[in-house]
Amino acid sequence: MARGLFPWGIFTKPLYIQTKFSYLHMKYLFFSWLAVFVGSWIVYVEYSSYTELCRGHDCKNSICDKYRKGVIDGSACSSLCDKDTLYLGKCFTLKPKSQVYSGTWGDLEGVIKCQMEEAPHYDLGNAMQHRKESAAFNQPTKGTSVERFREMILNHLKSKVGDQANLADLATQVLSITDANKDGHISLPEARSTWALLQLNEFLLALVLQDREHTPKLLGFCGDLYVMEKVPYSPLYGISLPWVMEVWIPAGVRRSMDQWFTPSWPHKAKISIGLLELVEDVFHGTFGSFLMCDVSATRFGYNERHDLKVMDARYIVPEAIFQENIRQQRCDVDEDCLYGADCLTSCDLTKHRCTPEVTRPNLAKACEALKDYTLRGAPADVREELEKQLYACIALKGSSEQMEIEHSLILNNLKTLLWKKISHTKDS
Numbered sequence: 001m002a003r004g005l006f007p008w009g010i011f012t013k014p015l016y017i018q019t020k021f022s023y024l025h026m027k028y029l030f031f032s033w034l035a036v037f038v039g040s041w042i043v044y045v046e047y048s049s050y051t052e053l054c055r056g057h058d059c060k061n062s063i064c065d066k067y068r069k070g071v072i073d074g075s076a077c078s079s080l081c082d083k084d085t086l087y088l089g090k091c092f093t094l095k096p097k098s099q100v101y102s103g104t105w106g107d108l109e110g111v112i113k114c115q116m117e118e119a120p121h122y123d124l125g126n127a128m129q130h131r132k133e134s135a136a137f138n139q140p141t142k143g144t145s146v147e148r149f150r151e152m153i154l155n156h157l158k159s160k161v162g163d164q165a166n167l168a169d170l171a172t173q174v175l176s177i178t179d180a181n182k183d184g185h186i187s188l189p190e191a192r193s194t195w196a197l198l199q200l201n202e203f204l205l206a207l208v209l210q211d212r213e214h215t216p217k218l219l220g221f222c223g224d225l226y227v228m229e230k231v232p233y234s235p236l237y238g239i240s241l242p243w244v245m246e247v248w249i250p251a252g253v254r255r256s257m258d259q260w261f262t263p264s265w266p267h268k269a270k271i272s273i274g275l276l277e278l279v280e281d282v283f284h285g286t287f288g289s290f291l292m293c294d295v296s297a298t299r300f301g302y303n304e305r306h307d308l309k310v311m312d313a314r315y316i317v318p319e320a321i322f323q324e325n326i327r328q329q330r331c332d333v334d335e336d337c338l339y340g341a342d343c344l345t346s347c348d349l350t351k352h353r354c355t356p357e358v359t360r361p362n363l364a365k366a367c368e369a370l371k372d373y374t375l376r377g378a379p380a381d382v383r384e385e386l387e388k389q390l391y392a393c394i395a396l397k398g399s400s401e402q403m404e405i406e407h408s409l410i411l412n413n414l415k416t417l418l419w420k421k422i423s424h425t426k427d428s
Contacts (some may be wrong), residue, residue: 007150059099059114063223071137072196073189075180076220076227079105086220088112098314105219105227113267114225115200137192137223150175156198161208161288162320170287173207174198177218196224202313208287214278215310231309235303237373238260258297258372265377267306269418272370274308275300276415279362281408282316289302289319292360293340295365297373315340323356330354360397363407366413367393367414374418382421389414 064081065222066072077087089102091102096116103112140149161167172359178186197203203226209215216229238258249257262268282290294315301311310316320341331337331347337354338344342365345355378386393410 010173036085053093053096054099055093055096055116056088056091056099056101056112056114057373059116059225060088062116063114063132063225065275066137066223070189072193072223073180074193074220074222076105076225077180077222080222080225086112102230103227109230110219110227111216111230112227113202115196133249137196139195140188140191142188144188144191146175146186148428149186152195153198157287160204160321161318166286170207173210177207180221193221193223197221197226200224201317204318205282205290205310205313205316208285208290209281212277213282213307214274214281215313231301231311232303234311235297236297236300236302236308236311236369238297259376262373262376263306265379266422268374268377269422270306271308272374273415273418274302274306275366275370276309276363276411278308279366280411283362286381290316291319291322291343292316292362292365293322293343295342295362295369297369315343322358322389326354327356328353357398361407363411364394364396367396379421382417386414386417389417 005070027327048344060080064077065073067077067081076086086105087103092100092102094100094109099112099114099116101112101114103110140152144152150171153174154167157170157174158164159169174194175186180190180193203218206215206218206228210218216231219227219229221227244419263271279292282292292315294312299310299312299315301309303309317339322339326337326339326345330352331339331354332352334344334347337347344359345357346359347353348355367390371394374390375383375387389410393414396407396410
């Protein structure tokens, strides 16, 4: 009878609700804490990476300290160190030793590149090696005449690109750039800045191709800091995604996504012709042959007229230097003979040394980079022939004289095919 007086269900139901609420509350707190922890860790990693990579302030201080001491001089020194009209903007640095920033110089927009302590050298191995080359700015020495400096430049260029007939003309161009203030005299600080820049492959290529449209113009320099013309659109194609998303996207889907945000096909055709012309310019060009050791989209961009521009020329190296260094590379398998992403030679197992000849020519690598880019959206009346020519190009091997004839034929056929399709449009 007493048991019926107390409805125990009234008390047990609220207790169940309280327990469920407590569980949900704890679950919410746990995931909130986890989200805060993961977010904080990501922010910490990104900040640490940024501070480790982006050392533009240190680079500027180092350059300006040497400028004020009279060690170096150049056309950009006063603006960078005295007038503060050359500003370092957004950081694009990928390696701490080679600082890359967007920048403004008065009304000009450019890209500022600065070497930290050590300059890139052509030693070949698993990665780009470095040696102290230009950091001390101790060459040429005091008392060196202009004629002796010219001889130094000639010997240096000869060691980089081989004994070319017109190296004297290139040396004259270097001396013209050296006279930064255009007073008709070359000072020792100006000469030291130019000598430091000559150690950099990208600067050397800019000199070699300065009359062509594929390399950004040199705007100025101070020591081994230099300012290049800004390329408005880069990379050539592809979209940048957070690394968290990159992990979960299949490679095939990622390649398709890279082609989503590209210009119209006629514009892509013109840009592609530009890359094919660049291959022509660096292969048996005016000042020797160069190898393109990383033909990825991130190395190239284009301007408002859809002219191709080289964004990063560090892996376009003189063939003579490449062969000289790769011969000394010890190997057990062919993969030990890889430089950059694309310059692979074979391993001579009898000597355990790499052979000097690359297995794929520049043209085959360029065609592979252009395949998806040019075929997507291609007009139906050229697509089949374009695909055929591209696959024939990608299949090219070796660099014998007979193969060079085939290279030239395929390159001209591709350029002609693309040009015919756009020559009657305003895109040409």
